Every structure is written in C-alpha cells, then in structure tokens.
Amino acid sequence: MRYHHYFVYIVTNPKRTVLYIGVTNDLARRLEQHLENEGRKHTFAGRYFCNLLMHWEAFGDIKQAIAREKEIKGWRREKKDALIAAHSPEWRDLHPDIIG
Structure with a gap:
C-alpha cells in the first residue's frame, strides 16, 4: 500500500479578515493556484485575495x-x-517555508 500525504490548510487575505480552509494532496501546487486566482471572482479565495498561508497540518x-x-x-x-x-503569533505567511 502506497502512503499519501494530504494537507488541511488555512489561507487568509493581506488584511487577515477572511479565512479560507481547504484540503489538498499537493500543498505547494495548491498555494500557487490561490496566487493565480487572485482577484478572480469565480472562486471564494480569489474573490477575497486569500493566498497567505497561515496554518497547515499533514495527514x-x-x-x-x-x-x-x-x-x-x-x-x-x-x-x-x-x-x-498558537504556531505563528504574528500571523506570518508560511508559504515561503513550503516552497523551500
């Protein structure tokens, strides 16, 4: 049986007023998609410019x-x-930590 990784993540907008919670099997790719969709009204995260990674958990x-x-x-x-x-009192964007 092959082991897979799945991630629950929280992204927010620059003012930290909106939270988007999602699940993915490729966190780096999903974060890039959030960046690409920035300002696009057809997606929730795009509409509210949610592309700053605040929290993630692996499963x-x-x-x-x-x-x-x-x-x-x-x-x-x-x-x-x-x-x-609890993990980032200053609400630092964790995206740079993911892409290495």
Missing part, C-alpha cells in the same frame, strides 16, 4: 484530512484565530 489518510477540514470549518472565528496564533 496520511484522506478521510482524516477531510474530517479535520470539516472540524475547523465548524469552529467560531476566535478558535480558528487561536489555532493560527
């Missing part, structure tokens, strides 16, 4: 990743903010 099972995505999406904004701040 080996897609079902676990999807369950975690749904869990975080169900949280109030304060709890999502606390999750981000």
